[in-house]
Amino acid sequence: MKIAILGFGSVGRGIAQIVAERDTGLVITAVADSKSGCIDNNGIDPLELINRKEETGLCGEKGITAEYIIENAEYDALVEVTPTNAETAEPSLGYIRLALSRGRNVVTSNKGPIAKNYAELKDLADKNGVRLKYEATVCGAIPIIHTLQYSLAGNKVKRLYGIFNGTCNYILTRMADEKLTYKEALLEARELGYAEADPTYDVEGIDAAIKLVILANAIFGMNKKIEDVEITGINSLTSQALELAEEDELTIRLIGEINNEKGILKVSPRVIPKNHTLVVRDTLNAVTIDTDLAGEITLIGKGAGSIETASAIISDLLFISNCHDGSP
Amino acid sequence: MKIAILGFGSVGRGIAQIVAERDTGLVITAVADSKSGCIDNNGIDPLELINRKEETGLCGEKGITAEYIIENAEYDALVEVTPTNAETAEPSLGYIRLALSRGRNVVTSNKGPIAKNYAELKDLADKNGVRLKYEATVCGAIPIIHTLQYSLAGNKVKRLYGIFNGTCNYILTRMADEKLTYKEALLEARELGYAEADPTYDVEGIDAAIKLVILANAIFGMNKKIEDVEITGINSLTSQALELAEEDELTIRLIGEINNEKGILKVSPRVIPKNHTLVVRDTLNAVTIDTDLAGEITLIGKGAGSIETASAIISDLLFISNCHDGSP
Missing domain, CATH: 3.40.50.720 (NAD(P)-binding Rossmann-like Domain)
Structure with missing residues (x-):
């Protein structure tokens, strides 16, 4: 070809x-x-x-x-x-x-x-x-689109949620592991080339929201704009919030979610158990597809590069x- | 159709x-x-x-x-x-x-x-x-075959490894969580319908090995028989081994692996960190595909039903x- x-x-x-x-x-x-x-x-x-x-x-x-x-x-x-x-x-x-x-x-x-x-x-x-x-x-x-279009064909997707932004995930991993402040972790991410000079697009959740809009429109036949996504970024997250979570074997991740039944798109930091499937490290992405037949299928891998x-x-x-x- | x-x-x-x-x-x-x-x-x-x-x-x-x-x-x-x-x-x-x-x-x-x-x-x-x-x-x-055939087309798979048997994974999860002996955990798995009356096929690693043979022959063009797989089951695993692992934030899982570069197929209990991507709970399956372009892609989901x-x-x-x- x-x-x-x-x-x-x-x-x-x-x-x-x-x-x-x-x-x-x-x-x-x-x-x-x-x-x-x-x-x-x-x-x-x-x-x-x-x-x-x-x-x-x-x-x-x-x-x-x-x-x-x-x-x-x-x-x-x-x-x-x-x-x-x-x-x-x-x-x-x-x-x-x-x-x-x-x-x-x-x-x-x-x-x-x-x-x-x-x-x-x-x-x-x-x-x-x-x-x-x-x-x-x-x-x-991560072949998320192919999986939704072909590999799980015949399934109805109820919900799809996960980690769509590696920059935020890196910052949150470092804040939890090393008790860094948000600013310290962001600086580190910049030095390693994981964050742009202007990190707004990533840390305010816009990048994750755009990916949700793509999946919503292309896979689920919705008609969403970025303005339709309820977005909270990680840029005002305190290290205290993470420390509190860690005390209870919990941690914080920036989760993007499409509720296909209700037609709702949302990006926000969420407290989840440290042993949850979606708690991946560093710049990894992870997405769980919640279906009616196959149950929950999770895909994990490199989200950029x-x-x-x-x-x-x-x-x-x-x-x-x-x-x-x-x-x- | x-x-x-x-x-x-x-x-x-x-x-x-x-x-x-x-x-x-x-x-x-x-x-x-x-x-x-x-x-x-x-x-x-x-x-x-x-x-x-x-x-x-x-x-x-x-x-x-x-x-x-x-x-x-x-x-x-x-x-x-x-x-x-x-x-x-x-x-x-x-x-x-x-x-x-x-x-x-x-x-x-x-x-x-x-x-x-x-x-x-x-x-x-x-x-x-x-x-x-x-x-x-x-x-x-889990659409593992479709992912290998289509979603990751163009990639060379170096290695593929993971948890291919839900019965063993349930037994190991329960041994670690509740400090059950192998026999107690097996009994529980039987009562819940996760293990057959004769559990040999699952606990001796044969089921996982057959799945490796399928992938090896159908996806990687090998010509393997079940006898070519080096198999160790979980049936002689002691609760002491699991307790020792747990002390160091490790645990034990039955891992099946295809080394596509060396042409080696192997099923054995392995000690891995508790926060490893493959440490899924109960009857879940999880497979990591290690590729040259896409890096490591992991799929997690229900392996039976x-x-x-x-x-x-x-x-x-x-x-x-x-x-x-x-x-x-």
Whole structure:
């Protein structure tokens, strides 16, 4: 299957590396970064691409843009991993619309377009007989979307709840283990690269809320906006609160929850037993799916990282490549 | 999609109940239990079937056998959930062979045929252009097989390890929590219906080993027999060993492991930290998949139960019904 990659940062290069190293049946025919692009409908050598990008900072010629590639390259699936503004969802949203309109499958790692425009994009995909896949948008390497769409098919999901943000989980783990204050733990997370210079998006629960909105709209057919999520972050949590919890063999985690029966989305710090399945450590994510037939199924794994994101993208591509007709 | 069900015990009836209650697109055209059977190529009312079985102990007429149904009914997929001897794999094995030879998809919950004859059966399925699915054979409701085949596609699995037997896990949980001896905990497990009158199959690690053989052969392309698994059960574990572990915040669990790089399969009680992800309680199962791209992904859930098994069967059926061409 021929793929065009938009965005050639660490995720894009990770995908190229995987295509180079293993027998996926995937062929890269076009790549664009923010400054350049290249097209070869017979297939581009992925390692040559990675080298060129490392040596020159460019992946191709300056005149070849993402839009040009979407409209002119030969590809079956667009891999859309551009750096995108989470608020406006651009430029990702425009690229996805254009590719779907041209009857091409799309795989994206960008949360913005899926959280904001899922219904419109899915409709566009259906009209054009192609697929829109977005496993990488929620919980990184954990195949939560695939599990909900396929592995637990036939089940009714009553509730889904868990840890959707690794930065917050790291801070809470360190506050509990080392009796750090919130500020000390945040500083440590920043030094280790787990938190951004401006950590608002993570610590105020917005990132977790966006992931809930994606699952609510894409999997449960709701029509939610970020404003519909009741959000409390961890930024005003005191070390005293954690110490009190610890005394009773409890701890605090930032839990995101979708109540599918009531249609309620919520992100908040919650006190839970230390031996609870969801009490994972450091930057891990963990999600429990509460179903009517299979009971509670919990998935735990790395919720972020370039290679983990590339892994989710590749599994989406292989699914498009191998499974046809009638499936979401 | 039309399905024929062989075996109308609690799993078979659970499947019929699900078909009756929700919009699966599945139509039951034939059913057989060990004494009777019925065929209606226009579709059988699932609730009427369940009532008939409850009232008369039969699901149809005495002359209609499983073999007759396989050869004469109209169906796209055979649901093979008969009570089957784990040693000989019969009658399941014969039914599966016959249905695949007739160009019908097969979904089974029986471990025997998949553990013993996977390569032969897969070959037969491929030759006839149909699918053989067996999600229910390993860890009940946990979609471990689907996760390995699809959700983590593109990943190389280095190691896979976890808790594959709920009976042993219950006994070990109770020994640790209540300081019971092995015999006391086993007695309790029996009273609660978690252990058979003859618990050998579970407590000696054979059940866990069979599940490893299934994964090794079906997912990792090995050619293993139960004799190839290094097995130590929990039946000679002392409460002293558990108490010693508990003193250091450790505990003991029966861990099954496939080392995919070395081709080694092993089941044994292991000492692990009490806060380890795999330390789940009571009859739960938990499996960690150690991959090169996605890192470690852990799945936790109910490893047994009629409705959980029915859930796995239904997801296999919906996958066959919705996804075509080229996928395993």
